[in-house]
Structures are given as C-alpha cells and as structure tokens.
Amino acid sequence: MKIRIGLGSCGIAAGAKKVKQAVEQEIAAAGLDLTVQQTGCIGMCYNEPLLDIIEDNGKTYTYGHVTEQIVKTIFAEHLKNGRPVEKYLVATEKPNDFLSGQVRVALRNCGIIDPEQIDDYTDRGGYQALKQAISMSDLKVIEEIKISGLRGRGGAGFPTWFKWNAARQNKGDIKYIVCNADEGDPGAFMDRSVLEGDPHSVLEGMAIAGYAIGAAEGIIYARAEYPLAIHRVQIAIDQAREKGYLGEHIFGSDFNFNIRIKQGAGAFVCGEETALIASLEGERGMPRLKPPFPAQYGYWGKPTNINNVETLANVPWIIQQGGQAFAAMGTEKSKGTKVFALAGKIKRGGLVEVPMGLSLKEVIYEIGGGIKQDKKFKAVQMGGPSGGCIPEQLLNTPVDYDSIMNTGAIMGSGGMVVMDETTCMVDVARFFLDFTQKESCGKCVQCRLGTKRMLEILERICQGQGQPGDIELLEEIALKVKEGSLCGLGQSAPNPVLTTLKYFKAEYEAHINQKKCPAAQCKALITYRIDPDKCKGCGLCAKKCPVGCIGGDKKQPHVIHQDQCIKCGNCLETCPPKFKAVTVE
C-alpha cells in the first residue's frame, strides 16, 4: 500500500504540506511500513489538498479537501479497518465526471509520478522516446511530428514540424532549442503544472527536438514567479544528466545535448519569440521585425527553435505512440489534445486535457460542472489578454484553433476563465487593457499610446463618464493598434475590447447612456441600500462597514450614508440570508 499526496503549487497553497506532515506523524505513531509519495497536480484543483491511497492490487482511492483531522479519520477507518471513508472520497476506480471526459497526453504523468524521482518517469516509459528518436534519422523524426499534426500550444498554433524543419535546414555549427516557459497569460497555469508535475517529459521533448534540428544546447526560459517549477526542473536536469539521458553521447550515439534554465524577470511581451531571445541575451525584452525568423537568426544570431512547454511535453508521446495515434484525436486541422486551465466562476476549476473539437459547453458544464452557485453563464474568456470573451450563444463552438479564432477570441495557451452574470464585461475589457497597457514594451507607437488611450476611455466608461462616440472611438483605435504593432502583443491587445463590443454592446451602452452597470460591479455606478421593511436592525452590517457609514438604532432599520460609502460590498455579504435586506443596483 502507498499514500500519494499532491504537492503542486495549488495543493501546497491549499495546505498539502500540513497534510503530508500529519500523514507522516500517523505513520510514525502507528509504526506502519508505508511509502508516502509526493506528486504534481492531477488537475482537480477544486478538491485540493488531495490524498490517494493506493492498495497493493492497484486500486486507488482519492480523498479531497483533506485536513489534518481527516487524515486521522482515514488512518483509523481506511488503513486500520479497511473501510474507505466514503464521505471524503472524490474519486475511486470509477473516475468522476471531472476526469472521465479527459484524454491525457501532455498530462499523462501529472499527479501520478513523483516529479523529483527520475525512476518514476522511466518506469512509465520515460526517455524511451528519446532512445527511439536517436535510432531514427532527423528527417524521420520531423516526419513523425508532421504526421501527428502537432501545432504550437503556446497560442499561435503554428505547425511544430515546420518550425523544426526550418531550423534543421538552416546551416550552422551551433543551434539552440528554447523552451518557452514564460507563461504570462493571467488565468493560465498549464505550463506550471506540467513543469511541476512532469518535468522530464519536457526535457525529453527538448532533447528530441534538439536531435531533430541538430542542436546541442537547450534553454528553458521560465517565469521567476514559478519557484517550485524551477526547483523541480533543476532536479530533473541534474538527474537526467546523472543517468546519461542528457550530456555527451546519449544512448551511446554521437548526439550530445544539455539543458539549462534561465529565469525570466517578469515581462509579458517576452512570450513573443524575438523578445524572449532579447531577454535571454540579457537585454530588455523588446521584439524586432521578422524576418529573419529565429529559425534563421535567433539566440546570438544562431538558428533557434522555440517551443512551448505543452508542445514539448507531447513530443515523447508522439514518438512512442506514433504520429498517427496523435492525429487520430481532434479535428481535421487541430489534431490531438489540448490542456486547459479552467478557472473563474466555475464549480470544478482545475486542469483538464481534452481532445480538440469538444464543444465549449462540454468542457464547461460536463467537465467543469457548470457555474458556481448555479448562476447564469455570461461568457468564457479564452486566450488571456490576446484573446476574447465568447458569449452564451456560441457555447456550442468546438474547441479548435480555427473555430475559436472565428469567434474573435484565440485558443491561446489554454486559459479558460468563466464569467457569470455578476461579471461586468466593460470592466473585463478595462482589466485586460490595463494589463496590456502596462506590459506594452513601448517600441511601437500605436501599441504604446493606443492601449493607453483605450484604457482611459474604458476607465471613463466604468466611472460613469462615458460619452456618445466612445464606442466608435474605441473601435477606431483598436484597428489602428492592430495594424500598427510589430508583435503579437499589440496586434492582439484590442481583442478583449473588440469581442466584448461585438457580443455585449448593450452593456457598454447601459454604462454610457443610462450610467448603469447591469452586472452591478462598477463602483461609480452602483448604490448599496438597506430595505427598511426587511432590515431587523441586527447591526451586523454596521459592525462590518470599514468606514462606519451605516447608522441606526438597535432593532431599528439601518441606513447607509451614501456620501461616505466606499462600495466595498461588505454589508451585502454580511446581511444574514434570512433578512436579505441589503440590495445593490
């Protein structure tokens, strides 16, 4: 019997380290001979911390929302008496709804292996794909990737084989493989989970890519905000080197390959290839004109191939199972599976991997369980600051590169943030423009100034100072920013505004013309009131009000003094549900 605990960033934040301590204490106290294995994220973030009991026959019981107290119960009931504690179980042999709709390729080992033990990885066939690739010709490797139809998972969806082939064809004694792990989209955490949960699959993917293009050095450009991921990748590199999967004469061949980590320093624009290269070279991460493409002129002027984490994690699977097996999944133009980070107002938030072509509805409702508190779905944001908001009427859209593009959003790296009726779409557009405006590197005037002007207009609208003509002006600037920007950041920065204008124009008009925020989110446009007929004068709201602007005698209806109200919403939240005396409009 074995105990497995999910120690990804999410798990740790939810208290998994305390759970591990409690488990170890219980084992010591009972004098049991049990292994405790740590693992990465299985994706059920909504149930963290997670604890698996794996019986000798392989039967697995997964407990969710585990606390130190629950650990005690599990030990007393399940381990001692052999009776699983039903009420805390979230999955058993029969997978739950969240897991059953998934097909795991990139995430095949996440939440199963200990990412800090290379043997766990090799036991599941790890590094066999590299061995196989080295026995093939470089062209044959690229051909296999071509058959698989794998496209870049970082956002743009460019065919991976094409990039590899371009870098292979460019002559040069030195070439580089770069893994883009600068996952900057707010609302996306796929790459973090892969790096934390299965770092070797990325290293193996890089080594295979290195073999295919003729590179001997790989660099992982990772976000400094992901300390745990960096820690685990470094351990993985050291272990792989020790075992000879990295280094000189890999598998007895002439192929040499080494990998090092370079920490990013926080700049969204560095997701763009040429900006990333500038950053690797110690410069400000500013993009340059293409061509020449990195495949011709990249890191230090050498042919460089840049792939995203998830793309690389797919590669070993494709080499082992064959390109056909990968291409058998998905749609005609979007093959294979895609990992999504489900977040926002969703019941079962977490990491999911599904075959391309599943509808948004299936992902959100069948896997994600629908909207929190069963509120009304309003939109799903895809593609982060470069993407857009997809409305309810388009929920049947299949999730593939082209269909999502047709809605005005983009597939992006896989962030799916679900929004409900209480989310203001103008505020969402403002939120993203605030982000892109801060992250614009400043090189192109249209992007630098255009995003700033758009943000100002959106801020005005949210503050109730919108004017007739604002919508047209937004559209005009959006077009100019798209046309006049060199890189993807500027070219896509207006997307959140354009999609919300396209699908939620009425909300903009309500803000501008009626000075109302239909979702009751924009502080300047809302008022909190206490219904004197419903208020029993319990005084809870007055106690909770941070500025003390609620007055009233005991057991008498209270009143909010509007001139002092900061609209924090505490009163609405505190008012006992049996009274429901506070309203907002």
Next chain:
Amino acid sequence: MGCCSEEKIKVEKEKQEKADLSLLGEVLAEYKGQAGSLVTVLQKAQDLYGYLPTAVLRHIAKELEVKAAKVYGVATFYTQFRLKPVGKYVILLCQGTACHVNGSERIETAICQELKIKPGETTPDGLITLTNVACLGCCSLAPVMMINGQAYGPLTPDRALDIIKDLYKQEKELKEGGE
C-alpha cells in the same frame, strides 16, 4: 538647481552608497565576461540586497563594462526588479483574470485599509510590502496572495486580514523570544 529635491537626492544617494558592494564580488566574478548575463546578475544582486540600490547598479555597469543607462533600462523594464527596499514580508496580491472576477479588488481594498498603504508601498515599520502581480498561476484558488513564497487562497477580505494579523503576532513572538 539648488532646490530641495537635489538635497533629497544627495541624502538618498549617501544612504545608498552604504550598500556593501563587496557582497557582489562572487557573482560578478562568476558572470564577468559572460555575454548576456545582465538579467541574471541583477537577479542575484536583488537576492543579496533585497532590492537594487543605485550604487549597486552603477557597480554592476562598471564591472560588466556596460553603460549605466543600459543597466538602468533593463532594471526598470522587468517587473521583478525593485529599486526601493521592501519589507520583511512581501505580499504578492494576484490580480489575474480569475482573481479579478472572484473579487481580488475587495481584498486589495481591505489590505490597504488595514495597513494604510497603497500597492507598491511598504508599511512605515518596514515589515510588509504590498505588490500587485498579474498572475500567480493558482487560479482555481482565486483570489490568491503569496507571502514570501507561500500562497494563500481562496481569500475573503477577513481571511486576508487574519493572515496579516498572524504575521504581526508571529513577529511579536519572535521579538519577545529574542529578548
């Protein structure tokens, strides 16, 4: 010329000159002559000093033989780098999309009111710095904050304040224990 701000700059400068530059010796020895190492050197310097004092930036420029303007340009380009000292505890308050739609703004308001500082500022006692960040990647626990590497979520204004109160309590105990 000769205005009070100049005086201020001078005082500030003197204060910063006190940064012990010898701490950097090892880092510079390792990376000197290595092309493209500026970002890494700045990261290591920030680990050593907690922030990047002007004197340190100048010293790095001199030692790596790059223009001071370039060092300053790189240091101000990336959000990771700080040119001002930070508190013992740095709160990274996530303002990612998932946190935003789940009410991160209310958390921010509550923390700001409690600590009487704005995002980017440090409490007068030098204990806590509040910084807004774009995304910590713990979206399913939204809203989230991270304090010195430890993530907390899902937060409510009350829970965030409790965590901060715990920090103060912990500090008090440390102080008393030390005496």
